Amino acid sequence: MKPEISIIVCTYNGENLIKNCLNSILSQNYKNFEIICVDGMSSDNTQKIIKEYIKKDKRIRLIINNKRLPEGKGYGKWLGYKNAKGKIFGIIDQDNVLQREDLFSKVKEIFNKDKNIAGILGGLTHDKKDKPITRFVALTGGDLFFAYRSIDFLRHIKRFENKDSCEVLKMNINNMHLTGGNCFFYLKKDLDKIEGYSQDILVINELVKKGFNELLIMPNSTKHYAETSFFNLIKKKFKWGKTYHNSGEKFNYLPKTKKERKAFIKNLFFCLLIIPNFFYSIRLYKRTKDAIAFLFPIMAFFNTIAYSLTYLFHR
Numbered sequence: 001m002k003p004e005i006s007i008i009v010c011t012y013n014g015e016n017l018i019k020n021c022l023n024s025i026l027s028q029n030y031k032n033f034e035i036i037c038v039d040g041m042s043s044d045n046t047q048k049i050i051k052e053y054i055k056k057d058k059r060i061r062l063i064i065n066n067k068r069l070p071e072g073k074g075y076g077k078w079l080g081y082k083n084a085k086g087k088i089f090g091i092i093d094q095d096n097v098l099q100r101e102d103l104f105s106k107v108k109e110i111f112n113k114d115k116n117i118a119g120i121l122g123g124l125t126h127d128k129k130d131k132p133i134t135r136f137v138a139l140t141g142g143d144l145f146f147a148y149r150s151i152d153f154l155r156h157i158k159r160f161e162n163k164d165s166c167e168v169l170k171m172n173i174n175n176m177h178l179t180g181g182n183c184f185f186y187l188k189k190d191l192d193k194i195e196g197y198s199q200d201i202l203v204i205n206e207l208v209k210k211g212f213n214e215l216l217i218m219p220n221s222t223k224h225y226a227e228t229s230f231f232n233l234i235k236k237k238f239k240w241g242k243t244y245h246n247s248g249e250k251f252n253y254l255p256k257t258k259k260e261r262k263a264f265i266k267n268l269f270f271c272l273l274i275i276p277n278f279f280y281s282i283r284l285y286k287r288t289k290d291a292i293a294f295l296f297p298i299m300a301f302f303n304t305i306a307y308s309l310t311y312l313f314h315r
Contacts, residue, residue, distance in 0.1 A: 003085055005090055005104055005107070006033070006034050006036060007090045008038060008084065008090065009022070009038070009094055010077060010091075011094045014095065017094050017095045017225060018094050020225075021094050022035065022053055025092065026057065027098070028102075028104045030102075033086065033104060034086060037061065037062045037063070039064055040067075041064065041065070041068055050062050063083060071200065078196065078197055081191060081196050087187065088107060089188040089197070090186075092182070093182045093226075095226040096182045097223050099221060100220065106165075110166070111187055116213075120166070120184070120215075121183065121216070122185075122221030122222045123220065124138040124224055126288060127223070128290060132230075133230055137227070139152070141178075142224065144299045146267075147296070147300065149176070150178050151178070155219075156284050163216065166219070168214055168216060168217075169217060171204070171215055176204065178201055183221055184200075194207060230295065233299070234299065234306065237306035270300075271297075271301055271304040272301065274301050277297035277300055281295075
């Protein structure tokens with residue numbers, strides 16, 4: 001039977017993460033799906049672990065991504081798109097663990113009902129029982145410089161309208177949000193209209209141009225276990241900058257419109273001056289009662305430095 005949902009899991013040296021990720025996917029109460037693991041030449045036991053799962057479950061496949069990077073045409077997620085058989089195309093990062101067993105069934109139900117949404121984001125779960133770094137990522141989305149355009153961050157400082165038990169984000173081409181992410185679903189036929197999947201921000205831009213002006217966020221869908229410490233979170237940003245520069249990919253995160261440029265410049269000063277971002281921390285704390293929110297200004301400062309160096313290298 002042809003799968004209804006194709007889940008792409010891009011992996012790289014994730015031997016300590018991939019089991020929990022795959023187990024959470026396989027625990028879904030909706031079973032008509034496939035899992036395409038796209039591995040970026042891992043040097044640890046990641047591929048071995050995936051092959052062990054393949055022996056037990058024929059819905060799982062492994063593809064090798066020789067170019068390593070997950071984003072961009074010809075890279076990990078694009079390879080997953082080219083090999084996907086399902087009507088619904090989902091992306092779940094290896095460092096995520098799904099938190100609800102009805103996620104796939106709800107996603108299918110929404111897409112069957114509403115054909116004019118750009119996609120469905122699995123919102124991060126903020127749980128005070130988690131480690132500080134996990135709680136911090138749940139509040140900020142992990143990309144500290146672009147937090148002002150990050151949905152998981154905005155969900156905690158403002159209120160969205162509700163629809164079908166989801167939060168609704170209205171989108172327009174003059175003020176684009178960073179909407180891809182750790183757990184995201186599209187209709188594959190919609191991706192076909194824009195010549196396939198390339199990179200999160202580019203895909204959403206193209207879909208909005210096609211008239212898709214809503215994004216649904218399904219709350220408490222996943223937890224993101226990307227980092228073990230705050231130091232590693234910042235270290236990753238500097239490492240990403242070097243890897244991205246060496247790949248030859250274009251830097252696609254800069255603002256495209258006048259409104260975006262104003263917001264970008266304002267955010268740049270907020271991040272570099274540190275103190276203005278404490279206003280965001282206060283709003284985060286009021287909504288969540290989690291003191292970890294007050295680390296945001298410092299972490300955003302270092303993230304900004306990492307991205308600035310990446311931009312200068314591209315120049």
